[in-house]
Amino acid sequence: xxxxxxxxxxxxxxxxxxxxxxxxxxxxxxxxxxxxxxxxxxxxxxxxxxxxxxxxxxxxxxxxxxxxxxxxxxxxxxxxxxxxxxxxxxxxxxxxxxxxxxxxxxxxxxxxxxxxxxxxxxxxxxxxxxxxxxxxxxxxxxxxxxxxxxxxxxxxxxxxxxxxxxxxxxxxxxxxxxxxxxxxxxxxxxxxx
Ligand code: SF4
Numbered sequence: 453x454x455x456x457x458x459x460x461x462x463x464x465x466x467x468x469x470x471x472x473x474x475x476x477x478x479x480x481x482x483x484x485x486x487x488x489x490x491x492x493x494x495x496x497x498x499x500x501x502x503x504x505x506x507x508x509x510x511x512x513x514x515x516x517x518x519x520x521x522x523x524x525x526x527x528x529x530x531x532x533x534x535x536x537x538x539x540x541x542x543x544x545x546x547x548x549x550x551x552x553x554x555x556x557x558x559x560x561x562x563x564x565x566x567x568x569x570x571x572x573x574x575x576x577x578x579x580x581x582x583x584x585x586x587x588x589x590x591x592x593x594x595x596x597x598x599x600x601x602x603x604x605x606x607x608x609x610x611x612x613x614x615x616x617x618x619x620x621x622x623x624x625x626x627x628x629x630x631x632x633x634x635x636x637x638x639x640x641x642x643x644x645x
Contacts, residue, residue: 454504456536459493459528460635461500463510464518466622467638469552469579469596470615471521474514475637476507478537481529483556487587489598489639493528504536508543515547522550522578531555531562535569541576550610552579559605578610595621598639 459477462468468475477490479499488494514520523544530537530553541551553573555562559582562570574580583602591597594616597604604616624638 454536454539455501456504456507456533456540457498458500458502459490461507461510462625462627462637463514464520465625465637467596467625468524468526469522470550470611470618472518473522473524473552474511474520475524475526476540477526478528478530478533480532481527481556482532483529483584485556485584485586488585490526490528496532504539507540511540511544511549512547515549520549522552524552524554525577526554527556529556531557531565531567531570531573534567534573538569538572538576541573545576550578551576552581553577554581556582556584558582559603574607578606578608579615580605580607593617596639 457479459479461477462475464472465475466472477493479493480496481494484494511523525537544551559580562574581597581602581604586599586601589600591600591602595618604613606612622638624636626634626636628634
């Protein structure tokens with residue numbers, strides 16, 4: 453049985469990659485980028501520990517209920533949990549969903565990296581956005597990325613660079629729960645005119 457330690461999950465969002473997607477934030481990151489957008493997800497501690505099998509069912513249900521196009525893996529740092537995420541990503545591909553991965557590491561750092569199962573995860577990822585977030589070089593144009601140093605890498609033919617400038621992309625989503633709790637995802641700032 454494989455488990456994942458998650459910071460958060462949003463079943464259907466349009467602010468974390470092309471189309472409607474299930475976004476999964478893992479808990480824990482070894483980096484400490486100044487102005488990290490997700491400080492609550494940095495500490496390595498048990499947060500929401502869930503079975504991968506349970507997540508697969510949730511993703512399949514999101515496909516049926518929300519017609520999601522894919523899943524997006526964010527953090528925290530997804531490659532720290534590559535083993536569980538590789539199973540999830542493989543499952544997503546098996547039901548024709550795309551997989552997008554945001555990592556604070558450069559893609560070339562992940563080759564032969566010390567992180568277990570990263571190669572297995574990358575086999576089932578369509579797009580990687582890599583690099584640390586740098587507040588002094590905020591990205592003014594491309595969709596979904598926080599800073600200009602971050603790069604898109606297309607590992608399959610599912611997408612190409614046209615998604616980076618796709619029009620009418622939602623940059624932020626706000627949700628208010630029935631208990632009045634407010635949550636937001638997407639970019640922490642609006643940079644487009
Ligand atoms: S890599 Fe991402 S999650 Fe980790 S500190 Fe940097 S911005 Fe935050």
